[in-house]
Amino acid sequence: MRHLADGRDIIYFDHIAAHERLAEDTRDLPPVAAASEIRRDPLTGEWVAMAAHRQTRTYKPPADLCPLCPSRPGKPSEIPESGYDVVVFENRFPSFAQNVPGEPSTVDDLGLVPTAPGRARCEVVCFTSDHDGAFSRLSREQVRLVVEAWADRTAELARTPGVEQVFPFENRGEEIGVTLSHPHGQIYGYPFVSPKTERMLEVARAYVAEHGRPVLGDVLAAERESGARVIVAGEHWTAFVPPAARWPVHVQVVPHRQVPDIPSLTGAERDDFARVYLDVLRRCDALYDRPLPYIAGWHQAPVHRDRELAWLHLELFSVLRSKDKLKYLAGSESGMAVWINDATPEQIAERLRAAE
Incomplete structure (x- = not known):
């Protein structure tokens, strides 16, 4: 495990176990400031997350500025290396994070709607360094490596304070609402069990x-x-x-x-x-x-x-x-x-x- 310029974790999963990842993230990034909150709906009993800081997340960048591609001279990305097999890193715009401030309370102090900081963890999983690739075109060996990444991160997030359920998923296609076309998925560590x-x-x-x-x-x-x-x-x-x-x-x-x-x-x-x-x-x-x-x-x-x-x-x-x-x-x-x-x-x- 290594760290990005703002302190977030980045983990490489490689076909060659002995391969060392030594590239440093040279970007000047401010610390991640997540303000996630969860509130329980008094009519259904379901938890709802609010993450207003995500409004500024990256939205449909051109391919040559894709933040999930390997870094190139003059174009640093979320992955400092010049290439990778599978990589996982903490989301810069997380729905849930460990450093969210605050304490459990209720909305308006009326006692009807419990609220709490959205303390858990969200990660991004890049399935391949090929920007124009797709999960369906990966080799079996590459898919097997993705499964290893899912397994490793599920176990790690299960040990993370506040996490009650781990949900690895992939959104694919603009019709779904995807804003980054590079083949990738996410892993949510929820601070509650999903409805x-x-x-x-x-x-x-x-x-x-x-x-x-x-x-x-x-x-x-x-x-x-x-x-x-x-x-x-x-x-x-x-x-x-x-x-x-x-x-x-x-x-x-x-x-x-x-x-x-x-x-x-x-x-x-x-x-x-x-x-x-x-x-x-x-x-x-x-x-x-x-x-x-x-x-x-x-x-x-x-x-x-x-x-x-x-x-x-x-x-x-x-x-x-x-x-x-x-x-x-x-x-x-x-x-x-x-x-x-x-x-x-x-x-x-x-x-x-x-x-x-």
């Missing part, structure tokens, strides 16, 4: 109490037996369209063994994930004969509780419902969280299986 995870744990707990088995294990077994929604099946992973898919493209990639998080995967499971996931991504890009905009994120167990209920899996979804049409989250979805899909899960799966 979606809380709901999934509630369902998992009730299912175990009634059936004595994990719900995702039974879903996985049913999907593998039916095959109607399976996209890719490997030795240790199966990718399928969820039977109640919300999005026009929606895939879950699930390990055959119940594990709580990425660090718990074996070497063979990590290898097989690289093969299965690349197959899924390449089918996604072939679906409309264009790069698919998507969000892909890992569902991992909370750091400190309910780890026996969770079943690690990756979820990928896209807002693109045809080559040139987007699915907008309108009244029903945005207002009431009631989803209406324009295609059945079986149709989505058939289209992805046919995409080559």
Whole structure:
């Protein structure tokens, strides 16, 4: 681990273990001043984050000024080295950070809305130094290195004060809202357990109490037996369209063994994930004969509780419902969280299986 000019950590993951990274960040950067705050909605019980300092974050820079490319003479970037395989660094515009000032309180001192500093951690993961690359075009070896980075950082963030859940994810494409086109993802260390995870744990707990088995294990077994929604099946992973898919493209990639998080995967499971996931991504890009905009994120167990209920899996979804049409989250979805899909899960799966 090394440090950038403002003191943030930067960690290199290389194919050659003995390779040393010695380049120094020569930029004149002021210290990061995060002012993150979390507030709990009194009507839903869900935590909401406020991070007003992110308004000034980098927005769609030209390719020759990309902050995620390796540094070049006269054009220093977030990565001081002239090249890298995979690199992780602390986000300069984090939604959550360790040095956020303040103490827990309530809004307006009325006691209805608890509030607290957003103390946790956010990191950026660059999947390749190739600005024009894509995760779908990485080699299996490179994907395996990314998995190692995810595992390492998940374990490290789980030891970070204030972090309750670790969420590695990738946003891809302008339609998703991406403002940096270089292939990269992020890792959020949340200071709370996310609302979606809380709901999934509630369902998992009730299912175990009634059936004595994990719900995702039974879903996985049913999907593998039916095959109607399976996209890719490997030795240790199966990718399928969820039977109640919300999005026009929606895939879950699930390990055959119940594990709580990425660090718990074996070497063979990590290898097989690289093969299965690349197959899924390449089918996604072939679906409309264009790069698919998507969000892909890992569902991992909370750091400190309910780890026996969770079943690690990756979820990928896209807002693109045809080559040139987007699915907008309108009244029903945005207002009431009631989803209406324009295609059945079986149709989505058939289209992805046919995409080559």
